[in-house]
Amino acid sequence: MKLTPSADAIRLAIPALSLTVLLAAVFWLQPRAMSYVGLNLLFNLAVPIALATIAQMLIMSVNDLDLAMGTFVSFVACVTATFLRDEPLVGILILAGAVAVYAVLGVVIHLRGLPSIVVSLGMSFVWAGLAVLLLPAPGGQAPEWVRSLMTMKPPVAPMAIVACIVIAIVAHLIVMRSSLGVLIRGIGGNQRSVERAGWSVLAARAAAYGLAGVFAVLAGIALVGLTTSADANIALRYTLLSIAGVILGGGEFIGGRVSPIGAVIGALTLTLAGSFLSFLRISPDWQIGAQGAILIIVLALRLLLNRLEYREKRR
């Protein structure tokens, strides 16, 4: 038997390689980053992004798309900085309710055959409205335990790295190894066949959405742990960041082809790309454009490696 890497392994190798290249470039530009503190500074804001990316990936694995991810994480951040700190019980109830709303959205989208894009677009207004009601002006404060969790200093590797590894492993176990994960991805691949095998696609979709809700809630909490306070617009970017993260990590929009480890790597890559740019010191006029350019370059790298994979497949 020939030892050829599986398609999944190559799918992972691509984002991993782009991350490594970028990291090498950053270390070269800024050797100071090559330390415990440096790595933490580089990566700690990637933790909430990674969680949001996993949430988006769950939704994408059932062929849907969540355009409300950013506003939802903002909403969670507002809840965390207010209720979860002052009245933990109410806070927990609200967050549980929010997760339930996600599951219900899955049900509604499935039952009525609605396009998830529009429903989540509508929900993005709703979450934004709730967030503005909670915090008309920025404020609130992170609960002590969240703050200390996010600023913990574990031995060997900084918290940011440890957290990302934990997230990747947990998500991998749920999505790639468990029966529920198989079912969810199965819906993305061929919903009719899952139905024919006698599963309740409704329940599975609700589960996928509910799980996504859980990860998104964790993202909001982690974010507040880092920023110490919240505002209604704090995470708007997460919608596009999370989608980009999934794609960078080798996921696809339809067909249930996703990779949780890849998604976490994608989130790290996106965060690192931003740092790389500020180390380059581009003129302020073009700093925004450079962010676009770097996305393009990283994805072009993906193409290059995809070519290799294709050649591999053709034997």
Next chain:
Amino acid sequence: MTVRMSKAIIEVADAKVSFGAVRALAGVTLAIRPGECVGLVGHNGAGKSTIVSVINGGLTPQQGSISGDGEPLQRYGINAARVRGIRCVFQELSLCPNLTVVENTRILHRQVGGLGWRRRARLVIERSLDAVFPGHGIESDRTVGDLSIAERQMVEIAMAFSDSGIAPRLIILDEPTSSLDASLTEQMLAYVRRFVASGGAVILISHILHEILVTASRIVVMKDGRIVAERPGDAWSEHGLVEAMGSVVKGEAHRRTLRDLAKEPVVIAQTGRGLPLQAKRGEIVGLAGLAGHGQTRMLMNLHAASTADWLPRRDPAVTFVAGDRRLNGVFDLWSVLKNFSIASLHDLALRGVVDAEAEAERAGEWKRRIDIRTPDMTNRMLSLSGGNQQKVLFARSLATRAPVVLMDDPMRGVDVGTKQEVYEIIRQEAQRGRTFVWYSTEMEEVCLCDRVYVFREGEIVAELAGDAVTEENILAASFKGEAAA
């Protein structure tokens, strides 16, 4: 063999199903007993797939009753059917392409859950694959999407016969062999016979009557939503079946007219690894060999080489008849009419504006010519039976002015009568100077070609012409790759 008079595994009495104005089943009564293999034949749209859906619980008939093991079943559905050991292989693939073989097993066998399910699922599917297709060479942790269409079909068949706690009792095979080559078909049919001998039951649907005749213990003929004949297997002949189905048998079907094409110009050619391929004006060139050995890719390459992806071409050089119609044939949202006309819009349009009248007229012509069974060409494409969808794809290609027609196993699921008509059309068109490059998994069709290229492992290994085009030669070439040319 006598049919034991044990209780029927499943019995459908007087089932009636209509889809809007279309009456798919007009009162069908069918009982399947353990230890028998029921062959189900009929023209495209006869209602075979529909009765199958009724039996496997996917469709509730508007009228009629269902009973199992002698008891009437009130709330019958997919899960009830699976619990009774009823399994189905659908013609269009119903695995999840993004999952591995093992994961697909997990989905299809609900009871394989719990810790360590991967190991158990692997055992289940590998055991079954080894039993049905010995020497299959399919690794069970490969992603299904990476398998060839034949391998996928094999997995699907093995999946239906696999046992993970609830033993399979009745397996429904709706055109299981359409993507399998002769040797794999033989392996499968042999397994079906063993399965039946050990007390299982099978419903076998196929348009390849030979398969039915050698396997079925009882053959049921359907026509227009009714059962029109039902006799033990050995009481039928191929001729009798065709007659019962209502198709006119054409005597000349299998003869190839020898023509002298030496002076005709070469219209399409492709070189790659292996022997070069070329086809002359008016020639019917066959691509043969075991399924999944690069024939489809060759057709795709030929197509890609002569079509422009950027600029529209007024005079198309090639046209393509898809075999995998779900993937690259049918436009789901559209009517039959639009599905038909998409490839010839240039002829039907003036300055880029489509002439609706001309379009409808052209479609009506072809509806008559190859008998597309639908009351109205503006009906949705998906309301057609599988075989009729395939006919529309045929009409789409033949209606263009392209001098070369590439066909990717286009007769999948087309009934005998229609096949003969299509063969005739192909012959006529070839006479008029059209070139056909025809990949087929059916030996009978390969033998209709003027010249045949045999494929093995992605390259052409042999070229057979004229009287050398025989089943033995092709098989020999596809296995050894060194047959006499």
Next chain:
Amino acid sequence: MRIVDRLSRAPWIWSWFAAFLVWFATIMVTGGASTLGLSQAALTFAAFSIIVGIGQMFVITLGPGNIDLSIPATMTLAGTVALKLMDVDNAMILPGLATAILIGMGVGIANYALIKALRIPPIIATLSMSFIIQSAAIWTNRGLRIKPPSFLADFTTSTTLGVPNVSLVALVISVAAWFLLEKTVYGRWISAIGQSMPAARMAGVPVDGTRFVTYVLSAVLASLAGYLLACFSGGAALNMGTEYLLMSIAVVVLGGTAVAGGDSNVPGIWGASLFMFLVVSMLNTYGLGAGIRLIMTGLIIISVIMLAGGRQPGAR
């Protein structure tokens, strides 16, 4: 009866229905006194969403994953550069327009180059592109607001027979788009590609050419909208396209175009655009705070899609 039945199945009817309801609820506040003013305002502002919405609709029709996120940045760049070029000079109107359209074409070409040559998913390709365009807009004149030529300013802000001129422009574009989609070979092609790209390719559709033209079309419509909007609001601003990102998507899908591609709908965009403007006006009129207003907007959007959704697409 037949007509009612057919209407209730038309995918665009729901957005119109919703727009009408909201319009009615708003004018009721003043007992009907605001009818003309509100209607004119709605037509005016809906026009811009309609123009960008049509471009977005063509792209979305191309199938899942196809979306143009560079619309806002394109609007900004086209508006900025065109106004800078015209520099309040009425004689420069046509060169300005031509420049805006050229910019649109350039953006469209660049978008499709990324999608095709680098195989970047459209959503990311157009997003990356939009950052670059935004930078270009900043770089060209650093956000200075230059006034439009007086003729253009008058044209975009005035009405003809009581109908705002910009909405007449949108009407012309809509009719053309409808004709393209329903009557021409190109319309068939994009619908075919949206349903199945491999099937379209095998049926001889020039897939790349069609997709390319579609992305260019979307960008050109965006630049045209940017040009008009800059003239209408008295100068281009760096953030003037921002709200058209979600808006362009919302009006397309609310209007009954299938998100999965292959099935598009021009009349629905009108209904949805009017609706999106009127909802905000209604909630403003009722004096609700920002939070409540956002929540209501979201819930109304979801209700509309719930009413309209769940239908089987009819044979087309």
Next chain:
Amino acid sequence: DTSGKKIALSNNYAGNSWRQAMLTSWDKVTGEAVKAGLVAAADAFTTAENQATEQAAQIQNMILQGYDAIVLNAASPTALNGAVKEACDAGIIVVSFDGVVSEPCAWRIAVNFKEMGRSEVEYLSKKLPEGGNLLEIRGLAGVFVDDEISAGIHEGVKQYPQFKIVGSVHGDWAQDVAQKAVAGILPSLPEIVGVVTQGGDGYGAAQAFAAANRPMPIIIMGNREDELKWWKEQKDANGYETMSVSIAPGVSTLAFWVAQQILDGKEVKKDLVVPFLRIDQDNLEENLANTQAGGVANVEYSQADAIKVIESAE
């Protein structure tokens, strides 16, 4: 001596003329300072989108890059506190302006936005003693500055109860958004005597009033050149009177000098206040002449100005 020190500007948004003017002023003033050898570097950084998370990452990167001081226009007064604290802990001077941060270790150069809002109503009460209906145009919901100015306006209305706010819309500090929102609500509003704004939206409101053929109320302007020009035109045509108020974009240069002074070892109080820049009927022409076409009325600060501000705070 600060000649070896490096200062960075962390800016959260570049998408409007005010921010562009701010960056231009920074460039001009710090460029000269670097040339004169007063500081080693003064680099400006801008995030792609107006997001606290992105800016927090940017600040963390600046820590890694080894800047001695960070001048900060923050996306959120509180959400950057984590990053700012990390910077302080690394021994970096953080000076925030315009969008200030609440982290105690940072310096704040604040504008009294509340007072700015209140003064708008006060001005109206002088011009329109008998009062009337007001339309309020707010900024971006959920943002600190929006909340502050609006609170000030409402305070003002409480102080002068002859005024009543009959409508409130969000214009997101953008002319076209404001124009759209006003056009939508205007038909249903009674007669309006004054429009209170937050800057960047006055011209859009005027356009909407003109389009609806409504009598032109007193619209408080926000120092944008197009607003001033329109005001001038109206003033010449029919004696239109109003006032214009906003924070000067050049305050970034003040923050720069303050940071430089702190690095130099000066004792500086944590909270400094700058006055907002107000334009009135009589100094309109003068200000208009000094404002770049399409830009914002501006004041740039020198080192001496900064020292004056620092000293007056003591």
